[in-house]
Amino acid sequence: MADRIDGRAIAAKIEDETAEKVKAFSERNGHAPGLAVVLVGNDPASEVYVAHKIKKCVKVGIRSYEHRLPAETEQDDLLTLIARLNIDPNVHGILVQVPLPDHIDEGAVLGAINPAKDVDGFCPVNVGRLSTGTGGLVPCTPLGVMKLLDTVIDDMTGLDAVVIGKSNIVGKPIAMLLLEREATVTVTHIETKNLPDICRKADIIIAAAGAPRLVKGYWVKEGAVIIDVGITRTKGENGKDKLVGDVAFDEVQHAKAVTPVPGGVGPMTIACLLANTVQAAEALEK
Numbered sequence: 001m002a003d004r005i006d007g008r009a010i011a012a013k014i015e016d017e018t019a020e021k022v023k024a025f026s027e028r029n030g031h032a033p034g035l036a037v038v039l040v041g042n043d044p045a046s047e048v049y050v051a052h053k054i055k056k057c058v059k060v061g062i063r064s065y066e067h068r069l070p071a072e073t074e075q076d077d078l079l080t081l082i083a084r085l086n087i088d089p090n091v092h093g094i095l096v097q098v099p100l101p102d103h104i105d106e107g108a109v110l111g112a113i114n115p116a117k118d119v120d121g122f123c124p125v126n127v128g129r130l131s132t133g134t135g136g137l138v139p140c141t142p143l144g145v146m147k148l149l150d151t152v153i154d155d156m157t158g159l160d161a162v163v164i165g166k167s168n169i170v171g172k173p174i175a176m177l178l179l180e181r182e183a184t185v186t187v188t189h190i191e192t193k194n195l196p197d198i199c200r201k202a203d204i205i206i207a208a209a210g211a212p213r214l215v216k217g218y219w220v221k222e223g224a225v226i227i228d229v230g231i232t233r234t235k236g237e238n239g240k241d242k243l244v245g246d247v248a249f250d251e252v253q254h255a256k257a258v259t260p261v262p263g264g265v266g267p268m269t270i271a272c273l274l275a276n277t278v279q280a281a282e283a284l285e286k
C-alpha cells in the first residue's frame with residue numbers, strides 16, 4: 001500500500017506556526033498582518049475558495065479585507081483599487097482571485113500588484129525571481145506541493161520528475177521549484193504524446209491537468225511519489241458534490257506515496273497563502 005500523504009495534518013502544522021508568527025508580529029507592531037482579497041464577479045468555485053481563505057485568515061489572526069466587485073467592473077476601477085491597496089499600510093498581502101471576467105486583462109491586473117505584497121506570486125517580477133532562483137514570493141499551490149514532497153523525499157537531486165499541466169499558476173512554477181532542487185524535470189500536458197510512457201519513467205509525478213482520473217495505475221512506476229493537484233467537482237451517487245483528482249488513487253497503490261483528493265494539496269494551498277502573507281508582512285516591517 002502506498003503511504004497516504006496527509007495534507008490536512010501538514011497544513012495544520014503550518015497554520016500553527018503561522019499563528020505564532022502572527023502573534024509576534026502583532027505584538028511588535030500593534031496591529032495584525034493584513035490580507036486584501038479581491039473577488040470580481042460570482043464564479044461559484046472562486047466564491048468557495050475565497051470563503052475558505054478568509055475563514056483561515058481569521059483562525060490564525062490575520063486581518064482580511066474583502067473586496068467583492070460586480071462582474072461588470074471596469075478594468076480601470078480594479079486597477080485603481082489595487083493602486084490603493086499597494087500603498088495601504090494595513091495591507092501586507094494582496095490576492096486577486098482568478099479567473100477574472102473576460103473583459104479584464106488578467107496580466108495587466110496581476111502585473112499592477114506591488115511585488116512585495118503579491119502573496120500569490122503571480123506578478124511578472126515574482127515569476128522572474130522564481131525562474132532565476134532569486135527569492136520573492138512563491139505561488140501557494142506549488143509551494144504546498146514542495147512541502148508535501150519534502151515529507152517523503154529527502155533529496156530530489158537527479159530524480160526524474162514529470163509535471164502534467166503547464167498552467168502559469170501551478171505547472172510552470174512547480175517545474176521551476178523542482179529544477180531548483182536539481183530534479184530532472186519534464187513538463188507535459190494534455191496534448192503530450194506518449195504521456196503514459198513518460199510518466200512510467202518518473203520518480204515523481206505532479207498531476208495538475210484538471211483531468212479526472214487521468215493518471216492510471218499502469219502509468220506509475222513502483223515506488224514513485226505522486227502529488228495530485230487536480231480537483232474536479234462532480235456529482236456523487238448521492239447527488240452531493242464530490243471532488244475528483246487527476247489520479248486514479250485506487251490504482252496507484254504500488255507507488256511509494258500519494259496524496260488523496262480531497263485532503264492532499266487543497267489544504268496546503270491555503271496554509272501557504274497564510275504563510276506567504278506573514279512573510280510579506282515581516283519583510284515590509286524592515
Ligand code: GUN
Pocket residue numbers: 095096097098099120140141169269
Ligand atoms: N484561482 C485558482 N487558484 C488560485 C490561487 O491560488 N490564487 C488566486 N488568486 N486565484 C486562484
